[in-house]
Amino acid sequence: MALSERRKKILRAVVEEYIDSAEPVGSNTVLSKTGLGCSSATIRNELVALDKEGYLEQPHTSAGRVPTAKGYRLYVNELMRERELTHDETEAINRGLDMGGGNEKLMDAVGHMATELTSYPALTISAAAAVTVKRVELIYLDSNSFIIVLLLTGDTVKNKLVHLPFSFSELLITRLSAVFNSSFTGVTEDRITPELIASTERAVGDTMGLTSVIAGFLIETLSTSKGGASVSGEANLLKLPEFRDPEKAHKLINYLSNSENLASLSTSPDFGDVKVLIGPENAALELKDSSVVLASYNAGDNMRGIIGVVGPTRMDYSAVAAKLAYIAGGLSKLLGGGAATNGYGKLMIKGDDSNA
Amino acid sequence: MALSERRKKILRAVVEEYIDSAEPVGSNTVLSKTGLGCSSATIRNELVALDKEGYLEQPHTSAGRVPTAKGYRLYVNELMRERELTHDETEAINRGLDMGGGNEKLMDAVGHMATELTSYPALTISAAAAVTVKRVELIYLDSNSFIIVLLLTGDTVKNKLVHLPFSFSELLITRLSAVFNSSFTGVTEDRITPELIASTERAVGDTMGLTSVIAGFLIETLSTSKGGASVSGEANLLKLPEFRDPEKAHKLINYLSNSENLASLSTSPDFGDVKVLIGPENAALELKDSSVVLASYNAGDNMRGIIGVVGPTRMDYSAVAAKLAYIAGGLSKLLGGGAATNGYGKLMIKGDDSNA
DNA sequence: GTTTAGCACTCAGAAAGTTCGAGTGCTAAA
DNA sequence: TTTAGCACTCGAACTTTCTGAGTGCTAAAC
Numbered sequence: 001m002a003l004s005e006r007r008k009k010i011l012r013a014v015v016e017e018y019i020d021s022a023e024p025v026g027s028n029t030v031l032s033k034t035g036l037g038c039s040s041a042t043i044r045n046e047l048v049a050l051d052k053e054g055y056l057e058q059p060h061t062s063a064g065r066v067p068t069a070k071g072y073r074l075y076v077n078e079l080m081r082e083r084e085l086t087h088d089e090t091e092a093i094n095r096g097l098d099m100g101g102g103n104e105k106l107m108d109a110v111g112h113m114a115t116e117l118t119s120y121p122a123l124t125i126s127a128a129a130a131v132t133v134k135r136v137e138l139i140y141l142d143s144n145s146f147i148i149v150l151l152l153t154g155d156t157v158k159n160k161l162v163h164l165p166f167s168f169s170e171l172l173i174t175r176l177s178a179v180f181n182s183s184f185t186g187v188t189e190d191r192i193t194p195e196l197i198a199s200t201e202r203a204v205g206d207t208m209g210l211t212s213v214i215a216g217f218l219i220e221t222l223s224t225s226k227g228g229a230s231v232s233g234e235a236n237l238l239k240l241p242e243f244r245d246p247e248k249a250h251k252l253i254n255y256l257s258n259s260e261n262l263a264s265l266s267t268s269p270d271f272g273d274v275k276v277l278i279g280p281e282n283a284a285l286e287l288k289d290s291s292v293v294l295a296s297y298n299a300g301d302n303m304r305g306i307i308g309v310v311g312p313t314r315m316d317y318s319a320v321a322a323k324l325a326y327i328a329g330g331l332s333k334l335l336g337g338g339a340a341t342n343g344y345g346k347l348m349i350k351g352d353d354s355n356a
Numbered sequence: 357m358a359l360s361e362r363r364k365k366i367l368r369a370v371v372e373e374y375i376d377s378a379e380p381v382g383s384n385t386v387l388s389k390t391g392l393g394c395s396s397a398t399i400r401n402e403l404v405a406l407d408k409e410g411y412l413e414q415p416h417t418s419a420g421r422v423p424t425a426k427g428y429r430l431y432v433n434e435l436m437r438e439r440e441l442t443h444d445e446t447e448a449i450n451r452g453l454d455m456g457g458g459n460e461k462l463m464d465a466v467g468h469m470a471t472e473l474t475s476y477p478a479l480t481i482s483a484a485a486a487v488t489v490k491r492v493e494l495i496y497l498d499s500n501s502f503i504i505v506l507l508l509t510g511d512t513v514k515n516k517l518v519h520l521p522f523s524f525s526e527l528l529i530t531r532l533s534a535v536f537n538s539s540f541t542g543v544t545e546d547r548i549t550p551e552l553i554a555s556t557e558r559a560v561g562d563t564m565g566l567t568s569v570i571a572g573f574l575i576e577t578l579s580t581s582k583g584g585a586s587v588s589g590e591a592n593l594l595k596l597p598e599f600r601d602p603e604k605a606h607k608l609i610n611y612l613s614n615s616e617n618l619a620s621l622s623t624s625p626d627f628g629d630v631k632v633l634i635g636p637e638n639a640a641l642e643l644k645d646s647s648v649v650l651a652s653y654n655a656g657d658n659m660r661g662i663i664g665v666v667g668p669t670r671m672d673y674s675a676v677a678a679k680l681a682y683i684a685g686g687l688s689k690l691l692g693g694g695a696a697t698n699g700y701g702k703l704m705i706k707g708d709d710s711n712a
Numbered sequence: 713g714t715t716t717a718g719c720a721c722t723c724a725g726a727a728a729g730t731t732c733g734a735g736t737g738c739t740a741a742a
Numbered sequence: 743t744t745t746a747g748c749a750c751t752c753g754a755a756c757t758t759t760c761t762g763a764g765t766g767c768t769a770a771a772c
Contacts, residue, residue, distance in 0.1 A: 026764050039716050044765070062722045062765050139493050139505060147513055149495060149505055157503055157515045234591065235613065238606040246602050250594040257591065382735050395745050400736070418736050418751045 003053075003074075009034050010046050011055055012079040015067045019314050022241045024064030069279040069313065072291070076276050076317050083318040085326055089117070093323070097330045103156045108230070110307060110327060115233030117323050120311040121256060125266045127227035128154060129302040130188050133218060136180040143167040148217050154301040154335075158221045162213055175204045180214060189222035229262035231310075242289070242312040255286035256310065265292060266306050274321045274328075279313040289313065293320045295328035298336030305331060359409075359430075365390050366402050367411055368435040371423045375670050378597045380420030425635040425669065428647070432632050432673050439674040441682055445473070449679070453686045459512045464586070466663060466683060471589030473679050476667035477612060481622045483583035484510060485658040486544050489574060492536040499523040504573050510657040514577045518569055531560045536570060545578035585618035587666075598645070598668040611642035612666065621648060622662050630677045630684075635669040645669065649676045651684035654692030661687060 003011070013033040017025045027043040030036075036043070047065055050056045055071035058064070067075065085093075096113040099106075107124045114122035135151040145163045152158065179200055184192065192215055201211040234253045243249040255261050261284065277292045293315070294308035307328055309320055359367070369389040373381045383399040386392075392399070403421055406412045411427035414420070423431065441449075452469040455462075463480045470478035491507040501519045508514065535556055540548065548571055557567040590609045599605040611617050617640065633648045649671070650664035663684055665676055 024764090028764085040764095041716050041718095041766095042714080045715085048766080058765085060723065062763075063724075064764065135495075135497065137493075137495050137503075137505075139491075139507075141491065141507070147493075147505065147507065149493075149503065149515060151495075151497070151503065151517070155517055155519075157517050159505060159513045159515050161507070161511050161513050163511075235606055235609040238602040238609070244602060246594040246600060246605065249602065250591055253591040253594070380735090384735080396735095397737095397745050397747095398743085401744085404737080414736085416752065418734075419753075420735065 003050075006036065007046055007050055008079055009036065010043060011050055011067075011071060012075060014047075014050075014056060014065050015071060015075045015079070018067055019316055022314055024059055024066050026064035029064070067313075069281065072278045072313055072317075073281075076278070080318045083322040085322055089323065090326060092117070093326055093330060097327070097334055103154070107305075108232070110331065111230060111232040114307055114309055114324065114327060115236060118309050118311075118320050119233075119236050119239070120309040120315070120320070121231055121233045121236055121253075122307065122309045123229060123231045123256065123262050123265070125227070125229040125262055125306040125308075126299060127263070127266060127304050127306075128225065129304075131222050131225045132186050132188055133184055133222070134186070136177065136184060136214075136218075138173045138177040138180075138214070140170045140173040143169070146173050148214055150218065150221055152221070152225055154225075154299065154303045156225060158225070160217050162217075164208075164210075164213075166208060168208060168210060172204070172206065172210065176206065176210060176214065179204050180218075184215070184218060189219055189226075192219050192222075227263065229259040229266075231256045231262065237311075240312055242314070248289075252286055252290065252310070255284065261286075265294065265308070274325050276317060276321065291315050291317075293317065293324055295321075295324035297328040297331040299331065300336040303335075305335075307331070359406075362392065363402055363406055364435055365392065366399060367406055367423075367427060368431060370403075370406075370412060370421050371427060371431045371435070374423055375672055378670055380415055380422050382420035385420070423669075425637065428634045428669055428673075429637075432634070436674045439678045441678055445679065446682060448473070449682055449686060453683070453690055459510070460584075463661075464588070466687065467586060467588040470663055470665055470680065470683060471592060474665050474667075474676050475589075475592050475595070476665040476671070476676070477587055477589045477592055477609075478663065478665045479585060479587045479612065479618050479621070481583070481585040481618055481662040481664075482655060483619070483622060483660055483662075484581065485660075487578050487581045488542050488544055489540055489578070490542070492533060492540060492570075492574075494529045494533040494536075494570070496526045496529040499525070502529050504570055506574065506577055508577070508581055510581075510655065510659045512581060514581070516573050518573075520564075520566075520569070522564060524564060524566060528560070528562065528566065532562065532566060532570065535560050536574075540571070540574060545575055545582075548575050548578075583619065585615040585622075587612045587618065593667075596668055598670070604645075608642055608646065608666070611640065617642075621650065621664070630681050632673055632677065647671050647673075649673065649680055651677075651680035653684040653687040655687065656692045659691075661691075663687070 010030055013030045014025045017029055017033055027040040027047060030043050030047070031038075031040050047056065050071075051058065051065065054068055055074060056065040057068050059066060093113065096109060099109060107126065111122045111124045130153075132153050133150050134153060137149040137151075139147040139149065141147065141161075144165070144167060145161065148160045148162060150158045183196065183200060197211055197215045200206075200215075204211065234256060237243045237249045237252060238246075243252070264284070273296070275294045275296075277287075277294070279291060280288050282288060282290070282292060287310070289312070290310055291313045292308055292310050294306050296304060296306045299305045307324055309324065311320070366386055369386045370381045373385055373389055383396040383403060386399050386403070387394075387396050403412065406427075407414065407421065410424055411430060412421040413424050415422060449469065452465060455465060463482065467478045467480045486509075488509050489506050490509060493505040493507075495503040495505065497503065497517075500521070500523060501517065504516045504518060506514045539552065539556060553567055553571045556562075556571075557565075560567065590612060593599045593605045593608060594602075599608070620640070629652070631650045631652075633643075633650070635647060636644050638644060638646070638648060643666070645668070646666055647669045648664055648666050650662050652660060652662045655661045663680060665680065667676070
């Protein structure tokens with residue numbers, strides 16, 4: 001059953017007020033916020049109705065109302081006013097994205113920026129469908145050491161300095177370089193078999209195991225480059241009244257510091273959209289009292305990234321979603337070589353309605 | 357004035373009990389801990405004396421005693437029993453150090469290990485006297501892009517993929533490579549002047565500004581490689597009773613998350629030793645209620661690193677110091693190509709006695 | 713049927729009061 | 743110098759009281 005206009009207005013007022021104050025909202029507050037031309041008694045009647053329908057609840061009789069997850073859901077889906085970013089905000093984001101640097105550094109910086117902008121912990125997740133090596137370069141340093149440089153899909157560059165206790169010739173390194181470029185490029189991790197390594201070893205006449213060293217680094221690099229997740233700004237939780245109990249904060253922070261947990265957040269197939277997961281909509285127990293807002297972006301070369309923030313259910317969804325959408329749009333443009341499907345920074349919220 | 361044997365025993369008992377329990381220690385507890393053959397009244401008399409001399413204090417009349425910074429200082433300098441690491445502990449550390457990986461990754465891993473081992477936030481700081489580039493390699497990819505690979509003193513390798521909106525020849529890249537290797541190696545950041553860049557540009561016939569791009573990356577790399585600091589495991593503070601107030605934890609975490617703050621901790625010229633800074637001995641206001649334990653190591657090539665932990669003044673100094681000393685020793689061996697001055701893992705505590 | 717004034721009622725949280733006991737300092741005797 | 747003994751202190755925990763924001767209901771007004 002659809003809600004009357006008035007009830008919607010009231011629900012919106014309760015949600016927005018509660019987001020601000022973190023305290024149960026009473027009928028008088030609603031009255032003054034909505035400017036509805038009726039008395040507080042009327043509002044109370046409406047509140048009872050919203051309560052019955054499950055959009056609001058009371059922490060205890062004779063307290064004001066607090067939105068339920070269902071209430072937030074409706075708010076996010078229908079009631080929320082789209083928040084335009086200020087010029088300063090878009091400027092700040094553009095500047096932040098501009099600073100270049102390696103891929104990982106960029107993600108780090110983006111995470112910090114999201115934290116800065118929203119004052120919630122931010123998370124960045126990236127996942128590649130299939131990473132392969134595009135180019136292998138070996139740099140001979142001296143008879144005991146050389147550098148491996150790998151160019152991966154997604155234009156990430158990885159390197160490693162190898163130092164060995166025995167000597168080898170520059171010629172061997174050159175030969176290895178050529179062979180690796182012909183046999184190991186465009187190949188996914190699982191295709192680098194012991195057999196391939198052994199045959200390469202024979203082909204190049206490597207009796208010292210250099211081939212395995214290099215192949216080992218390839219495998220390691222490919223497997224660690226498949227994706228990653230990190231958080232920043234966890235300490236911001238401590239400022240929030242819902243985490244007045246350090247125990248609670250600790251639990252959530254612990255959960256977030258495990259990158260496997262984070263990675264599991266990325267399952268949702270949203271692209272170019274912003275996704276909001278409210279309280280119990282989260283699969284993880286540790287997030288049942290919190291909300292997560294995620295925006296995904298196209299990182300090129302079949303890579304997909306997600307940037308998000310975690311906060312209390314009482315979160316300024318509208319501002320957070322707008323900021324993340326803008327950042328994600330910028331990243332798509334920067335990395336994916338094109339705008340996101342919905343256009344750069346266009347806010348298009350898709351919720352998880354399964355629980356609503 | 358030197359303390360009598362009995363008073364030392366009592367002081368030690370108070371400190372160790374308080375480290376354990378975080379609660380003021382009474383005369384009866386001391387009695388049962390020391391097994392001293394006297395009555396609690398005698399202990400009380402001694403406690404009053406220790407109180408008068410400034411080693412202990414009472415949170416309020418009729419509470420037990422708590423060590424002062426001076427008390428901890430004496431404990432650390434004279435009373436503390438050296439803690440031997442268990443086989444499991446040394447094993448764990450050795451394993452942790454073994455896992456190789458790039459320099460930064462290693463430091464990250466070491467920080468996490470220190471956190472794991474001590475359950476306090478750990479910090480890693482590194483500082484190089486003068487970083488220079490040992491070798492420059494340019495890898496031509498296509499007419500619009502190439503990779504810069506830099507080998508720095510300390511055997512760190514840095515790279516960057518450069519993508520430009522105009523074409524250049526492979527020949528130019530090769531020439532640039534040669535010139536950079538001859539003119540820019542062994543040179544500190546401040547010696548890379550606009551004049552040098554301009555003359556290089558002329559020498560190599562670069563009209564497109566590639567030289568500046570590469571030199572810019574050199575400068576950037578040299579300046580960011582001079583040192584760095586990072587923290588891990590901040591959330592561990594939340595478990596401690598002294599940080600029951602989230603506000604307090606937040607302040608400290610904030611302080612620690614600023615790497616400049618961390619860097620300023622490294623001023624103390626200890627080498628191969630473990631340094632303990634107790635509460636007010638810390639220069640920073642934010643650390644006045646906390647203690648910091650630092651161990652430094654030789655990272656080779658004139659680089660010096662520090663690994664440390666931050667915790668409440670009530671910290672198990674002996675265990676923490678032993679663990680850090682062992683880690684630092686291992687790092688010296690691993691990176692510096694030799695044992696620390698005091699031998700691998702030998703514990704040698706040097707305090708800051710200026711305030712004692 | 714909807715709205716509103718009016719009022720009794722509820723209940724968390726603050727404030728004030730009470731109890732409890734660990735631990736003290738002091739005294740006087742050993 | 744040590745110790746038994748004892749009055750005293752004071753925070754922590756628990757109880758009680760007070761307060762007021764906010765409710766739900768009723769009955770009259772629109």
